[in-house]
Amino acid sequence: MPKGQPSVVPDDGLTTRQRRNRPLLAVHTGVGKGKSxxxxxxxxxxxNQGWPIGVFQFVKSAKWRVGEERALRVLGASGEGGAVTWHKMGEGWSWIQRDARDALSSEEAAREGWEQVKRDLAAETHRLYVLDEFTYPMHWGWVDTDEVVEVLRTRPGTQHVVITGRNAPRALIDAADLVTEMTKVKHPMDAGQKGQRGIEW
Amino acid sequence: MPKGQPSVVPDDGLTTRQRRNRPLLAVHTGVGKGKSxxxxxxxxxxxNQGWPIGVFQFVKSAKWRVGEERALRVLGASGEGGAVTWHKMGEGWSWIQRDARDALSSEEAAREGWEQVKRDLAAETHRLYVLDEFTYPMHWGWVDTDEVVEVLRTRPGTQHVVITGRNAPRALIDAADLVTEMTKVKHPMDAGQKGQRGIEW
Incomplete structure (x- = not known):
């Protein structure tokens, strides 16, 4: 239920209101569908709350999440809710000059993405950050997990962050406020069905 | 990855294209966040595919999912993608006469919702159905799970159905093509934090 009661009231010196408005770090991990x-x-x-939203897609393919991207862009441009900024690693990140993008390895591109997230957090650019598939650069050691945890722990203001992807590092899970593991119970590919338009992308 | 390879190719006499376009029944269950x-x-x-979407909210509160509802309504009205029809049990369902709504118990209202889903499926009204929190009427015995499974099994055309909620009945899971269980690893309410605007609703 939406306004559920907490199971314990912590002795942290915060009022309910302060606690309620605390910025959240959420992690969606596991091998099942639905993380992103x-x-x-x-x-x-x-x-709907009018919050500025920043999406950072840490994946190679520029075609990934086309449906979500188009929907969020239409919503952002509607003027009825928050603005939406959508950054794609698969296109070499928009803030990097076009001829410099091709020279970037995936590892370098992932690091560049994280550097921009840090700049945006420091400037309090967005109120919700979706760091899609960002667990992988951490899992592969391209981006230092301890640095990520420290930057998120000390981020200013009220900036919510959602990180998705398999293999979320332990330190990230420990630092998160909300962690959901998506578990695969059954998947059509198990029965020989390939991914389909409108469902998988 | 979006266009992944199936782990087995079934001996079902279908072409890859036929199998790919097979209508899906997906179930999001478990006690974790993220099902809806x-x-x-x-x-x-x-x-984004231009599919007509029908949402049926099988919950009492009319205020539930206000953010999602407003976003989907704006998208549906944008003319850039599929149309969106949003039905709320919490408002007594729009197709029921206003003075008759108040006389409905929750159980009767849930059954009325399912009757409309059946009519829409028979008429192939939508291409994606979101039956939000529909596991509960089944779990509580208000709607007969075997009938749901049979209606879904024999639905005409290409109509995808997503059912969300805890305690998905075994027969529904058996009938589904895609089942994801959302598992709670950590939740802010465990640390005494109440739900907050923009995150929980």
């Missing part, structure tokens, strides 16, 4: 789709579902709520 | 948010994330993809 749930993050974009959260973005709909943030949009 | 992931369903609405899926709706963004369906919208």
């Amino acid at each position: 789709t749930a993050a974009f579902g959260l973005a709909l709520r943030a949009w | 948010t992931a369903a609405f994330g899926l709706a963004l993809r369906a919208w």
Whole structure:
């Protein structure tokens, strides 16, 4: 239920209101479906609140999440809710000069993405950050997990962050406020069905 | 990855294309977060494909999912993707006469919702159905699970259905093509934090 009661009231010196408005770090991990789709579902709520939303897609393919991207862009441009900024590693990140993008390895591109997230957090650019598939650069050691945790721990203001992807590092899970593991119970690919338009992308 | 390879190729006499376009029954269950948010994330993809979307909210509160509802309504009205029809049990369902709504118990209202889903499926009204929190009427015995399974098994055309909620009945899981269990690893309410605007609703 939406306004559920907490199971314990902590002795942290905060009022309920202060605690309620505490910025959240959420992690959606596990091998099941729905990690990113749930993050974009959260973005709909943030949009409805009028919050500026920043999406960083840490994946190679520029075609990934085309449906979500188009929907969020239309919502952002509607003027009825929050603004939406959508950054794609698969296109070499928009803030990097076009001829410099091709020279970037995936590892360098992932680091560049994280550097921009840090700049945006420091400037309090957005109120919700969707760092899609960002667990992988951490898992692969391209981006230092301890640095990520420290930057998030000390981020200013009220900036919510959702990180998606398999293999979320332990330190990230420890630092998160909300962690959901998506577990695969059954998947059509197990029965020989390939991914389909409108469902998988 | 979006266009992944199936692990087995079934001996079902279908071509890959036929198998690919097979209508899906997806179930998001478990006690973790993200069951409904992931369903609405899926709706963004369906919208992007131009598919008509029908949402049926099987919950009492009319205020539930206000962010998702407003976002989907704006998208549906944008003319750039699929149309969106949003039905709320919490308002007594729009197709029921206003003075008759108040006389309905929750159980009767849930049954009325399911009757409309059946009519829409028979008429092939939508291409994606989000039956939000529909596991509960089944779990509580208000709606007969075997009938649901049979109606879904024999639905005409290409109509995808996503059902969300805890305690998905075994027969529904057996009938589904895609089942994801959302598992709670950590939740802010465990640390005494109450739900907050923009995150929980």
